Amino acid sequence: MRVRPVRAIGSAFTGHREGMDQQAGPARHPGSDRHRGHDRHAGHDPEMFRRRFWLCLALTLPVVATSHMVMEWFGYSLEFPGRSLVGPVLGSVVFWWGGWPFLVGAVREVRDRAPGMMLLIGMAISVAYAASLATSLGAFELDFWWELAALVTIMLLGHWQEMKAVGQARGALAALAALLPDDAERVGPQGGTERVPVSGLRVADVVLVRPGGRVPADGRIVDGAAELDESMVTGESRPVSRAVGDRVVAGTVATDSAIRVRVEAVGDQTTLAGIQRLVAQAQQSGGRAQALADRFAAWLFYVATGTAVLTVVGWTALGERDQAVVRTVTVLVIACPHALGLAIPLVIALSTALAARSGVLVRDRLALERMRTVDVVLFDKTGTLTRGEHAVVGVAAAPGTGEDEVLRLAAGVEADSEHPLARAIVAAAAEHGGPAPAAGFRSLPGRGVRADIDGAPYAVGGPALLREQGLELPGALEPAARRWAERGAAVLHLVRLPDTVLGLLALADQVRPEAREAIAELRAEGVRSIAMITGDARTVAEAVAADLGFRPGVDEVFAEVLPADKDRKVTALQRRGLRVAMVGDGVNDAPALARADVGIAIGAGTDVAIESAGVVLASSDPRGVAGVVRLSRAAYRKMRQNLAWAAGYNVVALPLAAGVLAFAGVALSPALAAALMSASTIVVALNAQLLRRVRL
Secondary structure (H helix, E strand, C coil), X not given: CCCHHHHHHHHHCCCCCCCXXXXXXXXXXXXXXXXXXXXXXXXXXXXXXXXXXXXXXXXXXXXXXXXXXXXXXXXXXXXXXXXXXXXXXXXXXXXXXXXXXXXXXXXXXXXXXXXXXXXXXXHHHXXXXXXXXXXXXXXXXXXXXXXXXXXXXXXXHHHHXXXXXXXXXXXXXXXXXXXXXXXXXXXXXXXXXXXXXXXXXXXXXXXXXXXXXXXXXXXXXXXXXEEEECHHHHCCCCCEEECCCCEECCCCEECXXXXXXXXXXXXXXXXXXXXXXXXXXXXXXXXXXXXXXXXXXXXHHHHHHHHHHHHHHHHXXXXXXXXXXXXXXXXXXXXXXXXXXXXXXXXXXXXXXXXXXXXEEECCHHHHHHHHHCCEXXXXXXHHHEEEEEEEEEEEECCCCCHXXXXXXXXXXXXXXXXXXXXXXXXXXXXXXXXXXXXXXXXXXXXXXXXXXXXXEEEEECHHHHHHHCCCCCHHHHHHHHHHHHCCCEEEEEEECCCEEEEEEEEEEEECHXXXXXXXXXXXXXXXXXXXXXXXXXXXXXXXXXHHCCCCCCCEEECCCCHHHHHHHHHHHHHCCCCEEEEECCHHHHHHHHHCCEEEEECCCCHHHHHHCCEEECCCCCCHHHHHHHHHXXXXXXXXXXXXXXXXXXXXXXXXXXXXXXXXXXXXXXXXXXXXXXXXXXXXXXXXXXXXXXXX
């Protein structure tokens, strides 16, 4: 796997400078106002809620212990000077200090005209506090201070656990930022090194990365070679070899050797910064399920408020003023949409974080949401299902010459050539003893190349070389040449000048081994059909499709398609009522990626392709597409389950809170209501955590 894929990702997002320092690298991203959900409440820090919870718990215990009601329940008595002041004094501290984040959040929601959870909580504890004060002044016969203190304390506990769950899910951003080392060894003009902060690095600096060290900035190796662990960027589990001239990415680890790297990108220009932006954007984005949850939460406020008013009126009409207060507070508490507010944001945060760790970067939340409904996955052939570079796929030798000898001689002739086909031949020969020593290399424009081996002249070229030399292909080689030509392979001839054809070499763009697995996995996930689109001749396309195991009559091949017409093929599929996911990597794929229901850019692609896609695979492995399908379906299941639980919980709990079964002795106290409300939040959080089981 090459570094070029992740380079494209990094550069694709330069210009989006959200919370990024030009030199210092990735930073945390502030939330979006539109889809923050639970982030609306004052002080999102779990540590703040933790501190307030423990202190309020310490203050609540004496309030509970000195309550007449509690003493009667447990049959004990506590009498000491000032006992009657314990509840009002400590309860007031709990309300004003412990409840302050909720009160601030309630005011903010009123100001923003966006009633929600914080307003419900603020109303509940305010009514409870007013009732407690009125009780102390003799207006009610309630023992309510302990209920108020317990209510605020349990609310703090629920928020602490909720914020901790969200923080863990969104920890992908912090984890990405942590991939960068704090400092780097910059190489000076005289060859010595100095320790400098990563923020002090500039483009063109040379840094030394020691074995086990992290690359501090994107750049290119200028000295040394090493196996680099790039799993945190591409999801590739195995270390990959990098040598002089290869690009390396900030945050990757040199596992075995030291390398020197010339810095080419710093700060928000790096790949890591681009990935961090993608994760942040995806976690802040919403989808249809989020919109449904937001609407439900808004309606729940009005339903809860209306129910509270009816409860006050109903119980007062029955002459039960004390019950009117208790039931109203309980309704407001039980209706707090904690679970509902957490149902979608937590799943979004977890799914995008899990995807990022596996090299799947979600740019558009709706794209991931739609992936579960895709009928057809349309792959661009070159660079996606195939490697995008030629390799030797066949060697044929004339009678009297061995295939290994043909490869060895051809590689010797091509050794000094920079042509991609020449490099492919030399690479193939390296696995079979290496190329033959050659001298006198000379290019034959339009025909091939020639060189001398052991004093004899040899040439390698296509049909034009044979025509120039007036040669005919030996009959023994004709079947192989015809077979390879039908498959679209480039056929080169090895000639011992002036008149002897020694053999043939076939070179073709190889199918990725993992492409077959990708197609099999998509079928296993229930995707209706696979399609391939290419500008190659139909014979070439059909040969690749057969190699990949395409099913006649089910899977489709679009061949000889001009770049400008790719999006028309996507439109044609959509007009047949099919939902299309397009997977591509080139500039000419960008319109099709944008047109498709879901656009998926392979990481090796261009910036334009990546900007047009909703999902980016950081590596060039097409198996990630099936992982996106699995994640989409699993995340949607969790959203539905969480919404069903949160909605069902309120449908059952609200009438009980209002006291409709009080005649049967079934009634919820405000403290118990707060405990149940917090428990429902924990259920939602635990259910979302099961997403971690999904295999990407």
